[in-house]
Amino acid sequence: MIALFIVINRTELFENLIDKFHENGIYSATIFDSIGMASTYQTESMLTSFRGMLNKFRPFNKTILMLLPTEEEVEKAKNCVREVMGDLERENIGIMFTMPVTSFEGIRRIDS
Known part of the structure; x- marks a missing residue:
């Protein structure tokens, strides 16, 4: 089992991503609202003020956690x-990463 974490900064694309998952037979995930640590800093520097202005209209992210059986x-x-998201290497799009899951309880796989 593998955990896939996806943090989406471009939340306007969130619904499109969920639709794309469904089109590809991916139905199971946990989704929660999140906020990046950089958005919480309250200092007086000009750079931080500018960054705050840029993030003012989108301070929250969506985080998706999936447990998937295979690579x-x-x-x-x-x-x-x-x-849906394009190249994640572009600035402020989002991130995704995986972690191995060696043990779990309480998960029931829904077979289609």
């Missing part, structure tokens, strides 16, 4: 993210 499923989900 193939992880790649399918990551490709959905790339299709």
Whole structure:
């Protein structure tokens, strides 16, 4: 089992991403609102003030956590993210990363 974390800064694309997951047979995830640490800094520097102005209208992110059974499923989900979000290497788009899950309880897989 592999945990895929996706943090979306471009929340206006969130619904499109959920639709893309469904189109590709990916139905199970936990989604929560989040906020980046940089958005919480309250200092007087000009750079921080400018950064605050840029983030004023989108201070919150969406974070998606998926537990996927195989590397193939992880790649399918990551490709959905790339299709909708574009190149994550561009600034302030979002991030995704994986972690191995060696133990879990209480998960029931829904087979289609």
